[in-house]
Amino acid sequence: MGDAMRSKYLREIVDNYDMNRMKGGAAKHKMSLLPAVDELTLQSADENYLMGRVYFANGKNHESIEMYIKATEKYKALGDLVGEAYACIYCSMNYREIRNFAESRKLTRRAYDIGVEISDSYIVLFSILVSIVTYSYEGMQAESDKLRINTEAMVKEVGHPKLAGDYYNNSAHALMTGKRYDEALEQLDMAYEFYLKHYDTKRVANVLIVLGNRAKALVELGRLDEAMAVFDDIEQTVRGDQEDIFMIEVLRGKIDAMRVRGDFNAAYHESRRLTESYSRWMKSLIRHPRVEVDMMREDLKEFEARLAKMNEELTIKNRLLDKMTKNNELVRQVGSSLAATHNVEQILEVVAHECDKFLKYNTICLALVEGDNAVVRHAVVKEGGDRMELPYYLPLSDPSYVITYCINSDVDLMVREKKEFFKYISQDDFDKDGRVRDSNSRRNSSGKYVESAIFCPLRYGGEILGLLTIQDYNKASFDEFEFEVIKEIASFISLAIINSRKNDEVLARMEMLASISLQDPLTGLGNRRAFNLQYKKMLEEGDDFALMFVDMNHLKVINDTEGHDVGDRYLMEIGRLLGRECRDYNVYRLSGDEFAVLAPGASKDVVEEIISSIKSGCEQIQLGEYPLAVSVGCAFSTEANHGDDIFRSAEARMYLDKHHYYISGEIKKNNKVGDRQEVL
Numbered sequence: 001m002g003d004a005m006r007s008k009y010l011r012e013i014v015d016n017y018d019m020n021r022m023k024g025g026a027a028k029h030k031m032s033l034l035p036a037v038d039e040l041t042l043q044s045a046d047e048n049y050l051m052g053r054v055y056f057a058n059g060k061n062h063e064s065i066e067m068y069i070k071a072t073e074k075y076k077a078l079g080d081l082v083g084e085a086y087a088c089i090y091c092s093m094n095y096r097e098i099r100n101f102a103e104s105r106k107l108t109r110r111a112y113d114i115g116v117e118i119s120d121s122y123i124v125l126f127s128i129l130v131s132i133v134t135y136s137y138e139g140m141q142a143e144s145d146k147l148r149i150n151t152e153a154m155v156k157e158v159g160h161p162k163l164a165g166d167y168y169n170n171s172a173h174a175l176m177t178g179k180r181y182d183e184a185l186e187q188l189d190m191a192y193e194f195y196l197k198h199y200d201t202k203r204v205a206n207v208l209i210v211l212g213n214r215a216k217a218l219v220e221l222g223r224l225d226e227a228m229a230v231f232d233d234i235e236q237t238v239r240g241d242q243e244d245i246f247m248i249e250v251l252r253g254k255i256d257a258m259r260v261r262g263d264f265n266a267a268y269h270e271s272r273r274l275t276e277s278y279s280r281w282m283k284s285l286i287r288h289p290r291v292e293v294d295m296m297r298e299d300l301k302e303f304e305a306r307l308a309k310m311n312e313e314l315t316i317k318n319r320l321l322d323k324m325t326k327n328n329e330l331v332r333q334v335g336s337s338l339a340a341t342h343n344v345e346q347i348l349e350v351v352a353h354e355c356d357k358f359l360k361y362n363t364i365c366l367a368l369v370e371g372d373n374a375v376v377r378h379a380v381v382k383e384g385g386d387r388m389e390l391p392y393y394l395p396l397s398d399p400s401y402v403i404t405y406c407i408n409s410d411v412d413l414m415v416r417e418k419k420e421f422f423k424y425i426s427q428d429d430f431d432k433d434g435r436v437r438d439s440n441s442r443r444n445s446s447g448k449y450v451e452s453a454i455f456c457p458l459r460y461g462g463e464i465l466g467l468l469t470i471q472d473y474n475k476a477s478f479d480e481f482e483f484e485v486i487k488e489i490a491s492f493i494s495l496a497i498i499n500s501r502k503n504d505e506v507l508a509r510m511e512m513l514a515s516i517s518l519q520d521p522l523t524g525l526g527n528r529r530a531f532n533l534q535y536k537k538m539l540e541e542g543d544d545f546a547l548m549f550v551d552m553n554h555l556k557v558i559n560d561t562e563g564h565d566v567g568d569r570y571l572m573e574i575g576r577l578l579g580r581e582c583r584d585y586n587v588y589r590l591s592g593d594e595f596a597v598l599a600p601g602a603s604k605d606v607v608e609e610i611i612s613s614i615k616s617g618c619e620q621i622q623l624g625e626y627p628l629a630v631s632v633g634c635a636f637s638t639e640a641n642h643g644d645d646i647f648r649s650a651e652a653r654m655y656l657d658k659h660h661y662y663i664s665g666e667i668k669k670n671n672k673v674g675d676r677q678e679v680l
Contacts, residue, residue, distance in 0.1 A: 044074070045070075045071045045074035045075045045078065045080065045083055045087075046071075046083075048067045048068070048070040048071035048074065048087075049067070049068070049071040049083065049086070049087055049090075051067045052064045052065075052066075052067030052068040052071060052087070052090060052091070052094075053090065055067060056090060056093070056094060061094040061095075061097045061098050062094075062098070064090075064091075064094045065091055065094045065095065068087045068088075068090050068091035068094065069091060071083070071087040072084055072087040072088060072091065075087055081114045081117065081118055082114075082118070082120065082123070084110075084114060085110075085111040085114040085115060085120070085123045085127075086111070086123070088107040088108070088110045088111040088114075089107070089108065089111045089123075089126055089127055089130055091107050092104040092105070092106075092107035092108040092111070092130055092134070093130055095107065096130070096133065096134045096137055099137070101134060101137065101138050104130075104134050105131070105134065108127050108130050108131050108134065109127075111123060111126070111127040111130075112124060112127040112128065112131075115127060121154075122160070122163060125151065125154060125155060125163055125166075125167070126163075126166065128147065128151050128154075129151070129166055129167055129170040129171075130170070131147060132144050132147050132151065132170055132171060132174050133170050133173045133174045133177065136173070136174035136175070136177035136178050137177055141178045144174045144178070151167060152167065155167040160198075161194045161195070161197040161198040162194070162195070162198040164190075164191075164194040165191045165192075165194035165195035165197075165198060165206060165210075166191075166206075167191075168187045168188070168190040168191035168194065169187075169188070169191040169195075169206065169209065169210055169213075171187045171191075172184040172185075172187035172188045172191060172210075172213060172217075173213065175187060176213065176216070176217060176220075179220070181217040181218075181220045181221050182221065184213070184217050185214060185217050185218070185221075188210050188213055188214045188217065189214075191206075191210045192207065192210045192211070192214075195207045195210060202237050203237055203238070208234055208237065208238070211230055211233065211234050211237075212234060212249055212250070212253060214230055215227045215228075215230035215231050215234070215253050215257075216253060218230065219253070219256060219257045219260060222260075224257050224260060227253075227257050228254065228257055231250050231253050231254045231257065234250045235250050238250070251270055251271075251273055251274040252274065254270050255270050255271055255274065258270065331485055331488045331489060331492070333354060334350070334351060334354045334489050334492055335492045337350045337354065338350055338351075338492045338493065338495070338496040339492075339495075339496070339499070341496055341500070343500060344368075344377075344496075344497060344500045347366065347493055347496050347497065347500070348364065348365075348366045348379070348380055349380065351364065351366075351468070351489060351493065352364050352380040354489075355470065355489075358482070358485070359470065359477075359478070359482060360472060360474075360477055361470045361471060361472045361477065362381070362450075362471060362472050362473050363379060363380070363381050363450075363470070363471045363472075364379070364380045364468075364469070364470045364471075365379040365380075365468075365469050365470075365471075366379070366466065366467075366468055366493070367392075367394065367403055367407075367466045367467045367468075367469070368458075368465065368466035368497070369396070369407065369464055369465060369466050372395060372396055372397065373393045373394060373395055373396060374393075374394040374396055374401075374403050374404055374407055374466065374467065375391050375392070375393055375394070376391060376392035376393075376394070376403075377391045377392075379392075396408060399425065400425055401425070402415075402421060402424055402425060402453070402455060403455065403467055403469065405424045405425060406424075406455040406456075406457055406467055407457055407464050407466075407467055410457055410459070410464060411457070412454075412455065412456045412457065412483075412487055412490075413453075413454070413455040414453075414454050414455075414478055414480075414483045415451075415452060415453045415454075415455075416451075416452055416475060416476045416478075417451050417452070417475045417476065418449050418450070418451050449473065450471040450472070450473060451472065451473060451474055451475045451476075451477070452471065452472045452474060452475060452476060452477035452478055453469060453470065453471040453472070454468075454469065454470045454471075454478055454482075454483055454486045455467060455468075455469045456468045456469070456486055456487050456489075456490035457490070458490055458493055458494040458497065459490075459491070459494055460494040460495070460497075460498050465494055465497050465498075466497070468486065468489070468490045468493055470486060517529065518530035518533070520575075520588075520589040522568060522571060522572060522575075522589070523571060523572055523574075523575030523576075523589050524575065525575050525578070525579065525587050525588055525589045525595070526586060526587065526588040526589075527588065527589060527590075528588070528589075528590045528591060530588060531586075531588040531590060531596055531598070534586055534598055535547075535598065535643065535647075536643070538598065538600065538637075539637075539643045543600055543601070543637075544600070544601055544636070544637050544638055545598055545599060545600045545601065545602065545636075545637050546597075546598075546599040546602040546604075546606075546607045546634055546635070546636050546637075547596065547597070547598060547599075547634065547635050547636075547637075547646055547647065547650045548582075548596065548597040548599065548607065548610070548611065548632055548633070548634045548650065549594070549595075549596055549632065549633045549634070549635075549647075549650040549651050549653070549654040550574075550578065550594070550595035550596065550597065550614070550630050550631070550632050550654070551593055551594050551595070551630060551631050551632075551654050551658060552570060552571065552574055552593035552595075552628075552629070552630050553629040553630060553631055553658065553661055553662075554626060554629070555567055555570065555571070555592070555593040557626070558570060558624065558626055561625070562624050562625065562626075566623065566624050569623055569624075570623055570624075570626075570628060571589070571593065573621055573623060573628060574595065574618075574628065574630060575587075575589060575595070577614060577617045577618065577621070577628075578595055578597065578614065580617075581610055581613045581614050581617060582597045582599070582610060582614075584599075585597055585598060585599040585600070585602070586598045586599075595630075597610075604636070607634050611632045611634065614630060614632065615629075615630065615632070618630055629661065631654050631655070631657040631658035631661055632654060632657055633649075633650045633651060633652065633653030633654025633655065633656065633657055634650055634653060635647075635649035635650035635653065
């Protein structure tokens with residue numbers, strides 16, 4: 001057989017091996033690939049060559065190397081350079097996989113030299129392609145890129161679609177080894193195109209390998225949905241060939257993608273399919289008498305053990321994922337509830353209510369930093385726990401308390417049993433009964449000690465606001481997941497406390513603004529708006545009341561002659577006088593020199609007495625050149641049915657009183673008669 005025919009023959013052995021694997025299992029057909037193989041004995045070079053391929057496909061590199069070395073020696077003894085070259089190339093690929101790069105390069109070079117010697121361009125390029133990947137395995141990316149780029153022109157010159165597919169497939173392999181997945185995807189697309197052109201079907205090993213590598217690259221790039229679509233495409237292609245190794249590779253890839261996506265439940269179910277597929281495939285090999293039965297059985301046991309362990313891990317992760325999901329939902333509910341809580345006293349009640357859903361505990365406490373103390377003002381104690389007298393003060397300077405230790409050190413702690421407290425406080429702080437000097441580690445009335453506890457400082461903007469602590473009288477009541485949940489809840493409590501404080505500040509400010517909006521800034525009395533609100537309310541309620549309308553006399557003369565500052569002093573003094581004489585009633589400054597008094601339930605006699613006191617009080621006050629004087633008019637709610645009528649009646653009587661004041665000549669200046677021409 002000539003070199004060209006021999007090279008084609010060995011390539012067909014591999015290609016037909018891959019094709020027949022798609023038709024029902026490698027071992028079943030490996031002895032009947034070509035008629036010529038039937039004439040060879042088990043010790044023949046071609047049989048060793050093919051067995052090496054079987055081992056290589058199943059990841060048994062050392063066994064594959066052994067077969068290819070035997071094949072190489074036999075081909076060399078027979079003078080079959082083509083066979084020797086192909087055996088060297090595949091043997092070098094096995095050495096590359098076990099990271100023996102020196103032997104890999106040595107064998108690849110031998111194959112390259114043979115290809116040059118017999119002018120077989122396919123062997124030459126095949127050995128170069130293997131070298132491209134080997135360089136990338138060694139981390140020599142620059143050398144790999146240089147060789148890959150230079151080889152592309154040679155591949156195009158040969159013009160063989162299978163060789164082009166091999167080139168782009170190996171190029172992509174090298175790029176993926178260097179974690180250059182975007183570039184690798186471009187090369188894989190080219191390999192897929194050339195392989196389809198050559199094979200005219202996807203149901204061949206090289207095409208499926210390209211698709212599998214594409215899916216793996218997409219997983220590495222985080223494009224998980226695209227990766228799963230490719231895996232599904234491969235699975236549809238090999239469906240029906242359940243014993244084939246490609247189904248196993250597909251399921252492995254899908255499981256990896258699902259684990260990256262965090263879908264442990266789906267990964268668990270796929271792992272069960274993987275176990276079944278692998279078992280069927282291995283058992284089909286064991287049925288063949290010419291395969292090492294014992295070795296295959298051991299492999300099956302080993303793989304089933306690995307899968308069982310993986311299934312166990314996935315089951316655990318699935319449970320943890322379920323718990324994490326529930327915990328995250330709990331944290332979300334707590335955060336939502338606390339966001340609507342603006343009262344510090346209600347915060348702990350909300351937290352305790354939510355913690356009841358997933359925690360077993362006896363006591364939950366909220367301590368707030370107030371000056372030099374951590375003050376436990378709020379606690380929820382369940383049945384079996386001891387109630388403490390609140391507030392409970394813990395000096396921050398005292399190191400014998402776990403609470404103060406956590407606040408001062410700014411650390412979160414989870415204690416699983418009582419003796420762990422000694423890691424954070426001195427054993428000297430343990431009394432003769434073994435009681436830790438801490439409100440959170442003391443013995444209850446039934447003689448039990450707090451064994452388990454979680455301590456989480458409440459942090460906000462670099463400040464420690466306080467601490468949340470949850471305790472139980474049983475050992476190891478809390479796990480790491482619950483610890484993380486409580487830490488998250490503590491952060492929400494911090495925000496709730498800050499929001500509560502801000503809410504209090506806002507309410508105080510609103511009250512202040514409301515007070516300012518209803519208060520006269522000069523006298524401190526209620527203003528016209530405050531009067532209108534109260535007047536309207538009293539009218540609506542229908543209770544009896546008296547309205548006194550008070551007006552300061554001669555304010556304009558005082559402002560014009562002595563200045564507005566003096567006029568303001570007169571007004572303030574009137575405000576003080578009215579506030580004192582009408583202290584049981586509501587007093588308002590309506591505008592300028594006008595004042596009003598609303599006196600609920602006041603009788604006529606009481607009103608007359610108040611008016612007399614106001615006027616006599618004015619006579620005793622001397623602020624400037626003019627005496628303090630007012631005119632007063634009063635009306636009662638029983639006199640009219642409408643509020644405007646009451647107001648007008650009181651105002652009219654005030655003006656009548658003012659008229660009498662001016663006519664009677666009561667105003668004097670420097671003991672002389674003053675200017676009486678100004679009448680309001």
